[in-house]
Amino acid sequence: MSQPPRTPIEGVSITKANVEDIPAIKAIVNDAYSKYVERIGKEPAPMTTDYYEVLNTHDIFVLKTDTTKTIVGSIVLATDIDSNSIKINNLVVDTAAQGRGYGRVLMNYAEGLARSQGLAALTLFTNIKMYENLGLYAKMGFVETERKTESGYERVYFRKDL
Numbered sequence: 001m002s003q004p005p006r007t008p009i010e011g012v013s014i015t016k017a018n019v020e021d022i023p024a025i026k027a028i029v030n031d032a033y034s035k036y037v038e039r040i041g042k043e044p045a046p047m048t049t050d051y052y053e054v055l056n057t058h059d060i061f062v063l064k065t066d067t068t069k070t071i072v073g074s075i076v077l078a079t080d081i082d083s084n085s086i087k088i089n090n091l092v093v094d095t096a097a098q099g100r101g102y103g104r105v106l107m108n109y110a111e112g113l114a115r116s117q118g119l120a121a122l123t124l125f126t127n128i129k130m131y132e133n134l135g136l137y138a139k140m141g142f143v144e145t146e147r148k149t150e151s152g153y154e155r156v157y158f159r160k161d162l
Helices: 019-040 051-057 102-116 131-139
Strands: 012-016 059-065 071-080 085-093 121-127 143-150 153-161
Touching: 012 102, 019 051, 019 059, 019 071, 019 085, 051 059, 059 102, 071 102, 085 102, 102 121, 121 131, 131 143
Parallel strands: 085 121
Antiparallel strands: 012 059, 059 071, 071 085, 121 153, 143 153
16 A cells, blocks of 8 residues: 555654564554453453554554654555455554544544545544444544444444545
């Protein structure tokens, strides 16, 4: 995937992840998703993901602060030709950096990438027990398209037409 122009928010940059970024991504994912373990009854799928393998099959982008060059978030994307969309496999922001709009920056980045490739939508899913996400995605313009159990997880699928 080619990268759209730099994000308009000052003080951060988005770059394609490399193998050296994986430990930081994994640490952010584990910290951010650990609160759901008890609710779901097991580790959420992002916590069990092999991000070294994902780096070979998807595009992973990291959000870094310009001052410290610290990774504060990441997004895993893949082009889905069947749905004419960019599929957001995972979006995560460091718990210490949440509430600053970084998740929105990453989501806007995915939308810009989809538009730059002439794709019609963004698609994603979340665990039904991560109920906070259901309302959040609706506020962001996503529409629920289906619910199903997959890989032992109850998932809710969304689409946002661009």
